[in-house]
Amino acid sequence: MHRIGYVLTEGFQVLALATQSVFEFANIVVGETFYAVENYSAAGGEVRASLGLLVSTRALADNSEADTWIFTGVIQPLARQTPAAELAFARKVSPQARRIAAICTGSFVLAEAGLLSGRRATTHWAHARDMQKLYPEILVEDDRIYVIDGPVWTSAGMTAGLDLALAMVEKDLGADIARSVAHKLVMYQRRSGGQSQHSELLDLAPKSDRIQSALEYARKNLNQALTVEDLAKSAHLSPRQFSRVFTAETGQSPAKAIEGLRLEAARLMIEQSRHPLEVVAHETGFRDRRHLREAFIRGFGIPPQAVRREVRERA
Structure with missing residues (x-):
């Protein structure tokens, strides 16, 4: 079983949760619970999304374990106050997890934690310039759907998170399973990481x-x-x-x-x-x-x- 932990911050963009459907349908396609998904936050309890939706989460703790950790974004990343516990946790689990990922402006959390230094990364095109200015040690690729640099995965904004999740399924279970999942989710096409954010x-x-x-x-x-x-x-x-x-x-x-x-x-x-x-x-x-x-x-x-x-x- 592959465990996936989503790290939510107050005001997170609710579309990030849509990516969990990719893992849900991967389980359906393979006929077993290959992925187990849980939501976490720094303090635990209910976390409010940008649209007001309340999501129940578990508190991040020293014994919190997952094979893949996914950090979610907010609409205004420069105004975000990332909890110190979340940053400390990201630094702690980064060398232990199989993958550490960020959806949209969740890349700013990884950047603030120092996990993108010397790496290629992407984020929503509207905030890519700010990221490059704030963190010049990162090679920000502002025109990519998602970027994989070793164990660190980052995606562009909004629906690009679906492409990132589908790429994880392909990596774990193969191209045929990923195609079947995309078909069941009625995804228009499977976009590669190198595809431009511009359409x-x-x-x-x-x-x-x-x-x-x-x-x-x-x-x-x-x-x-x-x-x-x-x-x-x-x-x-x-x-x-x-x-x-x-x-x-x-x-x-x-x-x-x-x-x-x-x-x-x-x-x-x-x-x-x-x-x-x-x-x-x-x-x-x-x-x-x-x-x-x-x-x-x-x-x-x-x-x-x-x-x-x-x-x-x-x-």
Whole structure:
């Protein structure tokens, strides 16, 4: 049995508790209680979440044991007064536990306890700059869903905690179990740690189902030409009407939006695979390697080779 201890602080962000469902459904998939989850706090008793929900917790003590400790975040980490007992406990259990993790701004607790010094880590993008400024000895990767550095795991904000928990399940029980858990939780996709916190689809934020369907069609067919006529057909609109509605809803032309989707997919493919750039260009709809490079510099300010080099150095 693998024991997981969640450490809650007054005002913790309630979405952190949603990650416990990942471990719950892992137990269901394997047909036994592989994970045992308990909630803790410095003093024990009821702890109030940011939305007002009261959660019963056990007090952190010298005999508190878990294989994985997960520290949760708050909405305003710079205003947080982390209990001294919580910091002392984190320092004590860090060398003993199999893993020590933080969800969202829970990374600030690990940073304050000195557990991230000299390590790579991430947190919610809105607070990453503050973390880097306060703790310059940490290599803060502000554009990652989650980061694993040895036994220390940190995630970006909110829903990225689900990806972190699912990655733990994959590490413990294998990829097939993790896929089954994701399917049962109706997770849109399993995101890797290297995936950017930035989402091109989210930025576009179309309002109508028709434009959303067209973008989803585009995302699934990036290796195709994807003309306005193709997109309009998937949205059941005329090309002229589609272009007008698309621009009104997203603030971008269809061509610019599709290039953004292609760039996002290409960057992810470069970060997570060893495919030659010619293959990356073909799979994401660029004419050739040169076209990919031009679009990369235009979109990110750096060539694709620089991204691949950065990934290798980080590895």
